[in-house]
Amino acid sequence: MKHMKRSEAREQAFILVFERSFKDETIDEIIEEAQIGRNLEVDPYARQLASGVSDHMPWLDETISTYSKKWKLNRMSRVALSILRMSLWEIDHVDTVPVGASINEAVELAKKYGNEDDFSFVNGVLGAYVRAKAPLQEENLPEMEQTEDKKIFSEEE
Template sequence: MSHGKMTRRGEREQAFVLIFQQLINQNTIEEIIDAAEESAEVRVAEFAAKLASGVEENNAVLDDKISKNTRGWSMTRLSKVSFALLRLAIYEILFEDSIPVSVSINEAVDLAKKYGGSEDAPFINGVLGSIAKELEESHE
């Protein structure tokens, strides 16, 4: 069985799906990956698993960043798509130094366009933009 090399984008999308599923069913990322691999011909890419697990381990830090940068939005009003994508992108921005911040933002916005409602992409773009700016200022 050849799986072909999955692109970074495909791996990121897989990570998003895992994080999204966790918001819905509350299982651990490991349980979700095991179930996916058992039930279907799905191989979860190593990078996707790494991202999703990293998000899971750092939920508190990520959610703190989200709530600080979604002024006037309660976390419960966020769509699950937005929430999962924000967790993923902020994790990349904070912990994956090999990925340029602009790439993390663009990819999250693209996935929001694919999976979210019309408000999700501009909303995510705005939140991630302010987080990126905050980081730049702290590194100067």
């Protein structure tokens, strides 16, 4: 099988994750149905994304709840929730994909498949997560002291 472009694989993964939100089946069962029933070739990267989402659902949903101010998961559109799950997993687990590319692709999927508010919601949640996860700026770190091969933060009085 020829590999798809990453954007096409993300779209395929989104469709699998979205379909999973309606069914009480494993992602492997959904992929198998797609391959047999619809004669669909599932891209390896799409499989990786969909499986990653399936394997980390509790963490993903907790993270989405944390960064989606005042929104409960059951009130979110399934489209937005599926896109958020997929993009968060990609941001957190695929080092070869720039964060900006993952967020941009998520926003584009939300524009294509979601309602008129989904793309800004997806962008806001992912942006909040990335900002919170960003390493501290060096100038904001306290000074370090060396003590017996251990680094400790010095406390200013």
